[in-house]
Amino acid sequence: MSYLKKLYWSNRESSIEKKMAGNEGMENLITLVNRLQDVATRSGVAMDMDLPQIAVVGGQSAGKSSVLENFVGRDFLPRGSGIVTRRPLVLQLVNNGSRKEEYAEFLHCPNEKFTDFDEVRREIEEETDRVIGGKGISNIPINLRVFSPKVLNLTLVDLPGLTKVAIGNQPLDIEARIRNMILEFISKESCLILAVTPANTDLANSDALKLAKEVDPKGTRTIGVITKLDLMDEGTNARDILENRLLPLRRGYVGVVNRSQKAINDNKEIVAAIDEEKQFFQCHGDYKHMAEKLGTPYLQKILNQQLSSHIRETLPALRKKLLDQMKAFEKDMKREDMNLDESAVKTKTMILLMNQLEAVFINAIGCYESDNIGKSLNNGSKIHYLMHEHFPQEIEKIKLSDDDLCQQIKLAILNIRGVRSGMFTPDMAFEAVAKEQIAHLKEPAMNCISQVVSELQELLDDCTQLMDKYPKLREMVDEKLMLHVRECEEKCQEQLSALLEYELSYINTKHIDFVGLKGVKSQLAYYQKGDKEREDNMNDDDNQKVFDITNILIEDIKNNGIIDREVEIFEILVNSYMTIVTKTVQDLVPKTVMCLIIKKIKNFIKLELLSQLLAEEDIFTLMELCKDEKNKRDDLVRMYHATKDALKIVREVSSSISKNGV
Ligand code: GDP
Numbered sequence: 004m005s006y007l008k009k010l011y012w013s014n015r016e017s018s019i020e021k022k023m024a025g026n027e028g029m030e031n032l033i034t035l036v037n038r039l040q041d042v043a044t045r046s047g048v049a050m051d052m053d054l055p056q057i058a059v060v061g062g063q064s065a066g067k068s069s070v071l072e073n074f075v076g077r078d079f080l081p082r083g084s085g086i087v088t089r090r091p092l093v094l095q096l097v098n099n100g101s102r103k104e105e106y107a108e109f110l111h112c113p114n115e116k117f118t119d120f121d122e123v124r125r126e127i128e129e130e131t132d133r134v135i136g137g138k139g140i141s142n143i144p145i146n147l148r149v150f151s152p153k154v155l156n157l158t159l160v161d162l163p164g165l166t167k168v169a170i171g172n173q174p175l176d177i178e179a180r181i182r183n184m185i186l187e188f189i190s191k192e193s194c195l196i197l198a199v200t201p202a203n204t205d206l207a208n209s210d211a212l213k214l215a216k217e218v219d220p221k222g223t224r225t226i227g228v229i230t231k232l233d234l235m236d237e238g239t240n241a242r243d244i245l246e247n248r249l250l251p252l253r254r255g256y257v258g259v260v261n262r263s264q265k266a267i268n269d270n271k272e273i274v275a276a277i278d279e280e281k282q283f284f285q286c287h288g289d290y291k292h293m294a295e296k297l298g299t300p301y302l303q304k305i306l307n308q309q310l311s312s313h314i315r316e317t318l319p320a321l322r323k324k325l326l327d328q329m330k331a332f333e334k335d336m337k338r339e340d341m342n343l344d345e346s347a348v349k350t351k352t353m354i355l356l357m358n359q360l361e362a363v364f365i366n367a368i369g370c371y372e373s374d375n376i377g378k379s380l381n382n383g384s385k386i387h388y389l390m391h392e393h394f395p396q397e398i399e400k401i402k403l404s405d406d407d408l409c410q411q412i413k414l415a416i417l418n419i420r421g422v423r424s425g426m427f428t429p430d431m432a433f434e435a436v437a438k439e440q441i442a443h444l445k446e447p448a449m450n451c452i453s454q455v456v457s458e459l460q461e462l463l464d465d466c467t468q469l470m471d472k473y474p475k476l477r478e479m480v481d482e483k484l485m486l487h488v489r490e491c492e493e494k495c496q497e498q499l500s501a502l503l504e505y506e507l508s509y510i511n512t513k514h515i516d517f518v519g520l521k522g523v524k525s526q527l528a529y530y531q532k533g534d535k536e537r538e539d540n541m542n543d544d545d546n547q548k549v550f551d552i553t554n555i556l557i558e559d560i561k562n563n564g565i566i567d568r569e570v571e572i573f574e575i576l577v578n579s580y581m582t583i584v585t586k587t588v589q590d591l592v593p594k595t596v597m598c599l600i601i602k603k604i605k606n607f608i609k610l611e612l613l614s615q616l617l618a619e620e621d622i623f624t625l626m627e628l629c630k631d632e633k634n635k636r637d638d639l640v641r642m643y644h645a646t647k648d649a650l651k652i653v654r655e656v657s658s659s660i661s662k663n664g665v
Pocket residue numbers: 061062063064065066067068069070082164230231232233234259260261262263264265267
């Protein structure tokens with residue numbers, strides 16, 4: 004009997020069966036799922052409707068692809084050694100009735116009809132590589148729809164075979180990844196599991212059955228397929244399992260014989276192979292009593308029936324899911340202020356964003372707003388570190404070593420004296436050295452400001468991330484803030500320069516903390532005495548009076564010449580004076596920064612930013628959404644409508660089923 008005749012038979016048979024079951028709606032159910040799939044596809048977004056389908060699982064070379072090809076009656080799946088199926092293939096078989104046309108379509112090439120099935124194979128291979136070059140795997144499915152008058156409506160998913168060892172440049176975790184991918188599909192209650200096991204291996208150890216058992220322990224949605232019955236050792240058979248006694252499944256097992264590798268190499272037609280399969284069962288002593296419940300056409304038929312009834316069973320759950328989804332979308336749409344086109348909403352959102360910007364900035368700076376105290380480790384604390392730890396360290400770094408300072412003092416003394424010689428060197432030498440040191444403070448002070456400013460700039464960049472969805476707004480806000488920060492920085496620099504200018508203009512030797520000559524005298528005395536002597540004279544106040552600067556100097560002239568002694572005195576004076584100036588600068592830098600930069604920025608955000616923005620651009624331009632966000636919202640609307648459509652279809656079908664009394 005030819006394949007076509009047989010199909011006519013099996014179709015007639017199934018339609019008779021359907022009539023007997025009084026179920027005209029059944030055939031519609033698989034079409035329903037396809038229609039739902041269409042809805043999801045047309046929406047143009049990845050929507051997981053969790054539609055009922057049959058996933059094909061099994062070890063490598065178990066015969067999965069062969070079974071699928073037999074369903075279609077065409078060679079169209081990639082073959083070869085190793086992991087050939089590396090992405091899930093969602094295969095929808097659509098019976099296009101009396102039309103003779105046989106063709107395939109891929110979801111990823113809309114409007115392209117494939118009539119050459121070799122090209123279908125090539126496209127599967129190429130599309131696999133397009134997403135995952137090399138040897139990896141991916142769970143992004145390839146969707147293929149085959150239209151033919153010879154197929155029964157079915158939706159099947161071909162999955163990568165379970166593998167044990169990674170070969171070549173395959174990732175080492177390939178086994179675990181394939182397992183997880185398969186589990187991801189088959190753990191859904193809506194999925195029927197077609198567990199393919201070759202008969203010439205130990206059935207109890209079948210990878211497919213073991214995996215199916217993990218997600219379907221009661222075996223209610225697993226269908227067993229035993230392949231390679233022709234390859235069993237002579238004297239053995241698979242009756243125990245095929246008669247559902249060995250490892251019982253509620254839906255039972257179907258045995259098949261696919262083409263051997265040799266038959267494939269010889270280009271044997273599938274139609275002929277199916278004929279042979281039939282012969283095999285009818286003539287085999289162990290199987291002929293159950294031949295009508297074996298073989299590819301029978302498998303196809305019961306899959307069609309079981310998928311249909313499975314869809315009917317899952318319909319209420321699907322309906323509930325769609326309803327929930329629709330509600331969730333509605334909520335999202337509300338939250339996203341989908342009617343953002345109105346200018347009032349835009350203005351409101353913009354003001355809100357400005358307030359948020361201010362709040363985020365204040366929060367990040369912390370420390371000076373009383374209600375933010377206790378917020379730790381923010382940008383404020385980094386700035387604090389820059390001003391109070393880093394800046395003093397930098398000042399310490401530029402400080403002259405004792406030797407260098409002595410050298411400078413000596414030079415100053417000699418220069419001031421010129422040709423003259425005298426016992427005392429005028430104050431001018433001291434001033435010259437002190438001023439030189441003060442001038443050195445300028446660089447670290449300016450550096451400190453620019454470091455604080457770049458920290459603030461970074462912080463502001465972070466802050467404006469909250470307007471990410473509105474690129475134009477963010478760009479303008481960034482620009483305005485940058486300009487303003489730069490202005491503040493300049494003012495702050497000016498002020499600090501002025502401060503150092505004051506310090507340079509007048510060396511205040513009457514400063515309350517300045518050591519003065521009197522202090523020098525006592526310090527020198529302190530140094531001159533040995534430790535022991537100092538201890539001895541701890542309580543001897545009279546002893547101090549002996550050390551008079553004049554005496555010391557006279558003593559020195561006698562011994563070493565005047566310079567060394569003078570240098571020592573100057574060093575103490577300069578150090579003392581510099582301590583005062585450094586303290587002042589260290590104290591004023593943070594105050595200036597706070598007053599002229601941070602507070603100014605805060606006020607700018609609070610009081611000026613918004614009006615400056617609106618003065619330059621209209622609200623529609625400012626509040627233009629970014630592409631991603633626009634797409635996201637469009638997607639949301641599409642998904643919402645898709646779900647609504649899907650729900651309508653489900654309702655229609657449900658009511659037609661109940662009208663037909665099923
Ligand atoms: P998959 O890796 O599970 O997709 O397995 P394939 O369908 O590619 O089959 C692997 C190999 O086993 C191929 O060479 C097939 O020709 C061969 N094969 C599959 N099923 C049968 C069968 O029932 N009998 C014989 N003799 N060979 C089979």
